[in-house]
Amino acid sequence: MSQRVQVLVGTRKGAFIVESDAARRTWTTRGPFCDLWPIHHFIRTADGTLVAGGGNAWYGPTVWRSADDGTTWSQSSSGIDYGADGPKIPSVWHIAQSNGKLYAGVEPAGLFRSDDAGQSWTHVAGLREHPSRPQWEPGAGGLILHSIVPHPTDLDRMWIAISAAGTFETTDGGGTWATRNKGVRADFIPGPTPEFGHCVHKLKLNASEPDTLYQQNHCGVYRSDDAGRNWVDLSPGLPSEFGFPLQIHPHDPSTIYVIPHAGPEDGRQMVGGKAEVWRSRDRGASWQALAEGLPQQNAFLTVLREAMAADNLDRPGIYFGSSAGHLFASNDEGDHWQKIAEYLPSIWSVEVAVVDD
Amino acid sequence: MATVNLPRSLVALFVDPPPRQVQIDAATLGDLIGQLDQRWPGMHDRLCDPGPQLREHINVFVDGERERDLAAPLATGAEVHVIPAVAGG
Numbered sequence: 001m002s003q004r005v006q007v008l009v010g011t012r013k014g015a016f017i018v019e020s021d022a023a024r025r026t027w028t029t030r031g032p033f034c035d036l037w038p039i040h041h042f043i044r045t046a047d048g049t050l051v052a053g054g055g056n057a058w059y060g061p062t063v064w065r066s067a068d069d070g071t072t073w074s075q076s077s078s079g080i081d082y083g084a085d086g087p088k089i090p091s092v093w094h095i096a097q098s099n100g101k102l103y104a105g106v107e108p109a110g111l112f113r114s115d116d117a118g119q120s121w122t123h124v125a126g127l128r129e130h131p132s133r134p135q136w137e138p139g140a141g142g143l144i145l146h147s148i149v150p151h152p153t154d155l156d157r158m159w160i161a162i163s164a165a166g167t168f169e170t171t172d173g174g175g176t177w178a179t180r181n182k183g184v185r186a187d188f189i190p191g192p193t194p195e196f197g198h199c200v201h202k203l204k205l206n207a208s209e210p211d212t213l214y215q216q217n218h219c220g221v222y223r224s225d226d227a228g229r230n231w232v233d234l235s236p237g238l239p240s241e242f243g244f245p246l247q248i249h250p251h252d253p254s255t256i257y258v259i260p261h262a263g264p265e266d267g268r269q270m271v272g273g274k275a276e277v278w279r280s281r282d283r284g285a286s287w288q289a290l291a292e293g294l295p296q297q298n299a300f301l302t303v304l305r306e307a308m309a310a311d312n313l314d315r316p317g318i319y320f321g322s323s324a325g326h327l328f329a330s331n332d333e334g335d336h337w338q339k340i341a342e343y344l345p346s347i348w349s350v351e352v353a354v355v356d357d
Numbered sequence: 358m359a360t361v362n363l364p365r366s367l368v369a370l371f372v373d374p375p376p377r378q379v380q381i382d383a384a385t386l387g388d389l390i391g392q393l394d395q396r397w398p399g400m401h402d403r404l405c406d407p408g409p410q411l412r413e414h415i416n417v418f419v420d421g422e423r424e425r426d427l428a429a430p431l432a433t434g435a436e437v438h439v440i441p442a443v444a445g446g
Binding site for chain 1: 366367369370371372399402403404406407408409412414415441442444
């Protein structure tokens with residue numbers, strides 16, 4: 001049996017698949033898929049179905065599906081709305097799978113669940129019934145639910161993150177939600193640190209250690225060791241506390257990757273025009289710049305919140321895509337990098353699947 | 358019977374895509390979209406927001422006149438054009 005590594009790329013104009021064998025040295029590109037729709041997130045589910053979420057200014061939000069590795073596609077948004085009296089939903093922003101169900105995060109922030117593989121959707125209304133909801137404010141990307149983090153074993157638990165409302169956790173299957181932002185700064189709100197209103201850019205956990213959460217925030221990189229109840233700032237040692245994506249090593253929850261960007265008022269791009277990924281192998285206590293093979297001058301790239309991922313091979317590959325359409329890969333945990341695609345439309349998301357053929 | 362002209366970007370969204378020109382026997386514009394949705398499930402969601410109302414960047418012309426009202430009656434032999442707005446691409 002051979003293995004194929006499939007990098008799933010969502011862009012401003014369609015979805016693409018960039019593929020290699022397990023050596024991850026030579027790559028080919030297929031696409032565009034999804035009829036060139038803007039695609040915010042593109043994943044491969046456990047049964048091999050490709051699922052992409054996005055929105056089109058003419059035709060609204062939808063979720064695309066392909067059960068034949070991208071040859072044919074269908075789409076549906078049945079149920080993805082807030083009713084006649086609610087706000088309009090322009091786009092799906094994030095897709096996640098848990099226990100055979102699909103979840104979709106949308107703009108304006110809300111959560112939907114599908115029990116039939118994406119053919120129809122049900123609003124998880126408890127989140128928008130949270131008393132803080134009238135005070136949720138959009139970030140630069142809109143008021144978006146961009147991170148869905150199911151607990152790996154407790155099917156009633158899940159964390160989600162909203163820009164700019166913060167992190168929330170449910171322990172009752174989505175009926176009720178609690179804020180999880182203690183210790184996270186919100187420098188753009190004067191006064192004492194609020195209970196909500198935080199600008200999380202990306203929230204993730206490693207399934208082997210589900211009480212450990214990490215987030216890249218507008219105001220720093222953070223870790224929680226108690227399932228989100230308290231957070232500690234990991235930013236010291238980084239060239240900037242600002243960035244969008246964050247990735248956890250698939251086999252080692254102590255190792256994480258971020259891509260520091262110049263701050264929110266300083267361009268939100270690679271610091272000094274040098275493309276660097278920063279890695280910590282000690283849970284954020286210290287950091288190391290990884291730049292071998294990445295452009296080191298005039299590389300004013302932006303890497304957005306969904307645009308970094310890792311495969312799960314023995315020595316994992318790390319991947320990121322830029323808003324200028326470059327896709328970079330490392331087949332050795334970030335030590336060395338190569339450009340595996342370029343001239344794609346602006347890259348909004350990167351995910352990776354290892355496919356057994 | 359109305360003649361409905363559909364844009365390429367809309368028919369491409371369906372596994373069994375409709376032809377670019379369809380004959381529909383409908384009393385109103387809303388009824389026409391409902392019948393399109395019965396034959397190609399999901400088409401209503403692509404053309405309409407909840408309400409329902411036509412999506413902001415979907416333009417519909419009936420016999421050459423722009424029409425936003427889903428209750429608008431369709432005369433026998435009406436020519437309907439569904440056109441994505443210039444904005445939005």
